[in-house]
Amino acid sequence: MSHYLNELNEVQRNAVTNINGPVLVVAGPGSGKTRVLTYRIAHIIEQGAAPWEVLALTFTNKAAREMKERIAGVVGPQASQVWAGTFHSIFARILRSEAEKIGYPSDFTIYDTEDTKNVISAIVKEMNLDRETYNVNTLRSRISAAKSSLITPKLYQDNEDLREEDRRANRPLTYSVYEKYTARCKRSGAMDFDDLLYRLYELLQRNPDNILEKYRKRFRYLLVDEFQDTNHLQYAIVRKLVNYDHSPRNVCVVGDDAQSIYAFRGATIQNILDFEQDFKPFGIKVFKLEQNYRSTEHIVQSANEVIMHNSRQIQKKIWSDKGQGQRVKIIKARTDTEEGHRVVDTIIEQKNRYHLSNNEIAVLYRTNAQSRIFEEYLRRYNVPYRIFGGQSFYQRKEVKDLISYLRLAVNPGDEEALRRVINFPRRGIGETSVDKISELAGQTNRRMWDCIPEVEMATRTRSAVADFVAMMQEFHRRSATDNAYDLAIDVARRSGLMDELKKDTTIEGIGRLDNVNALLDGIKTFVEDPQPVGAPPMEEGEQPTDIDTRLSAYLQNIALLTDQDEKTDEKDFVTLMSVHAAKGLEFKSVFVVGMEEKLFPSFMSLDSHDGIEEERRLFYVAITRAEQFLTLSYAENRYRYGQMRVNEASRFLEEMPRQHVESTAALGLAKAAERGSRDQSPQQASSGVSGAFPKRTPPPARPVVDPAGFKPSAPDTIQVGMQVLHLQFGQGEVIAIDGHKDSRMASIRFGAGEAPKRIMLKFAKLQVVEG
DNA sequence: GTTGGTATCTGTGGA
DNA sequence: AGATACCAAC
Secondary structure (H helix, E strand, O other): OHHHHHHOOHHHHHHHHOOOOOEEEEEOOOOOHHHHHHHHHHHHHHOOOOHHHEEEEEOOHHHHHHHHHHHHHHHHHHHHHOEEEEHHHHHHHHHHHHHHHHOOOOOOEEOOHHHHHHHHHHHHHHOOOOOOOOOHHHHHHHHHHHHHOOOOHHHHHHOHHHHHHHHHOOOOOHHHHHHHHHHHHHHOOEEOHHHHHHHHHHHHHHOHHHHHHHHHHHOOEEEEOOHHHOEHHHHHHHHHHHOOOOOOOOEEEEEOHHHOOOHHHOEOOHHHHHHHHHHHHHOOEEEEEOEOOOOOHHHHHHHHHHHOOOOOOOOOOOEOOOOOOOOEEEEEEEEHHHHHHHHHHHHHHHHHHHOOOHHHEEEEEOOHHHHHHHHHHHHHOOOOEEEOOOOOHHHOHHHHHHHHHHHHHHOOOOHHHHHHHOOOOOOOOOHHHHHHHHHHHHHHOOOHHHHHHHOOOOHHHHHHHHHHHHHHHHHHHHHOOOOHHHHHHHHHHHOOHHHHHHHOOOHHHHHHHHHHHHHHHHHHHHHHOOOOOOOOOOOOOOOOOOOOOOHHHHHHHHHOOOHHHOOOOOOOOEEEEEHHHHOOOOEEEEEEOOOEOEEOOEHHHOOOHHHHHHHHHHHHHHHOOEEEEEEEEEEEEEEEOOEEEEOOEOHHHHOOOHHHEOOOHHHHHHHHHHHHHHHOOHHHHHHOOOOOOOOOOOOOOOOOOOHHHOOOOOHHHOOOOOEEEEOOOEEEEEEEEEOOHHHOEEEEEOOOOOOOEEEEOOOOOEEEOOO
16 A cells, blocks of 8 residues: 555645644645545554544535545555544534533434524514515524524624624514524424534533543544635634644645635635644644646636636646647527527537547536526437436425424424424314414423423314324334334335325326335335444444444434435436536536626625625636536526526636637627627517517427437448438438548538538447438 | 415525 | 415315
8 A cells, every 4th residue: 555655746745644733735626635635544544543533524425435435445444444524424423422411312303404494484483573574594594604603692692793784684683583493403402504513512612521532532633625615613623623732733624715615604715824824833734736637728727817816815826737738618609598509519519529428528507597408408419417406305395204204203302394294194283283382382492292282272183183193102112123114114104195195196296206215215225234324433443333223323324415425327427517516526528508697607796796706716616627628608698587688798708818718709799799788678688579589499300319219330331322310410311421440430411401510430329221 | 274376486505 | 487475265
């Protein structure tokens, strides 16, 4: 395993071998950051540390998994003993074992965003507040921001600045919502995503039984990935763990201020600057990884120039020695559908000309809603694709309904689960009864579950409630002993969920039933193939987490999963995802679409300078995903809010340096279009009467080839004059063939009026049409 | 309590 | 445009 140091450049090697004392690594895109992190961990272990003394914190499960795999590649199976995971999952694991010390059950529930919003909505309703001024999303982000700044409800109430802000926004009772929200989560035995951080901090701060020392000793080496995305609270926890008297301060944070794209949820690059200051007295070493191993020069230099438009940043010069490569291509389309069409055309063209596989291509957009049109055309042209993001499997209603039953079985205090399932499927327990229970719970600050027997209700309802309670009690009892699958199956059947789903025989209904069955299959897999849950053992020799196949273990396992964590079946597909989701990934060819003002940059960002700069960093992230081909596209007219709107080209297009752009025509025209669009009143445009703005053009009328019946003919059988089928282009006539052997090219005309396409026979899949 | 229809709102990112 | 919230009628 000692050869790994040879795979590093000098700066990388220094970042890997300086394992003692504080280290800051500023890592540009494609600079081998993950390699540095994993080799550093390997090196720490090689130098004699035990794997379980290393704690590596990431932002996504995927990053953590990848890191573990790569560590395993260097140090072997002991890699699984390293504590590597997301902030949320590692902290959740610690909180599970220490929960009682801060007044939580160890089987606490984790509330997702939906649960959180429901709780807040219920509070707003109960307080008789106007739900427009007391907007759920605003309240949620305000509460989240408060927690991330370590502001308790009490501190919030006493904080004049915050209170003044709320008064000015006509929301003077925000502090009270926050207080009630916190109390409700607490009595439900539930933590939201912020609590997983906040409560851990609280635990370390209160330090019952001197657990702080325990964890400080345990984690002799701490590494943090994507440090630019940490918020104040996360850094506070990091400091708690490593910054104390006589600490070795073996802490390494890796980040790139230029790729900070989560300020909207409290991340601050101030943490990077603070880190440097805080650890300066302890001999901090700073390493800058500036060589980009991913992209060609046109791309890297474009990125450099674009980010220069931002004011604050750590000085660095990213460079590449991969050659100039291709210039950046810009596609200007008249409408969103045309954009979709032309992007997909370009994808197919690139596949043919450069022999790219689908895997090597990604379409990135600012908002998930933009994916539709690209889906349409990709499907039309038989290009396999996969969409990431959007609604996660675990958030689908039917899946969450069953999970809610399971959650309630494990933790009867879980109010959100209770509210969700008490009358679904319908069993005659209506809103009135639920409100009564909720009211009593609020007045006495007890769990709703415990209040149920004391609430008066009609006899009919009473018996329905009694049946429900009896059923759930049995499930609860069994949750302590049964394995997750046996119990889940019974819950699904006896709750009536399955029957309810089977009633719906529409296509969607069958889909929902399939989803629930898929969830049950997932639980079965969990039981049959028990993975050591979460983090590795705490002590040497401890068994890898007591193999626990009960429901509570399963729920812990899935609470922090997202769709991106689903294993893909390694198929060859074009990737469609948001720019945010693309962070950390790379593709040979990248399309950044919807490059329009108010879309990218998002309209939400336009009123603040910081907002624009974050969008620009997001754009920086987008273009630095590309290895060889980068294409930017925009549409002059786009359907938004159900109406055709005129859009200006994004300012970021203007910021693209001309010498790195393939043709400035699209840029020049962008300005003309801009002027033109001002002359054109939006009303005129959206009315569609003028005829200048075509209705949604239907997908192209090219013949679609059924992939199932498609059998490509051998390249050498193709001759001039033949009719051939192409999976994407449909049927066409071979009008010429030139070149020899492997470089034989065919000119094929696919549509009557169209220019012939030149296709390399060796790569293209063509089927000769018989007859 | 339930159902179905209408009105209204919303509309970034994600652990 | 689509999802959700709300309301009136059964």
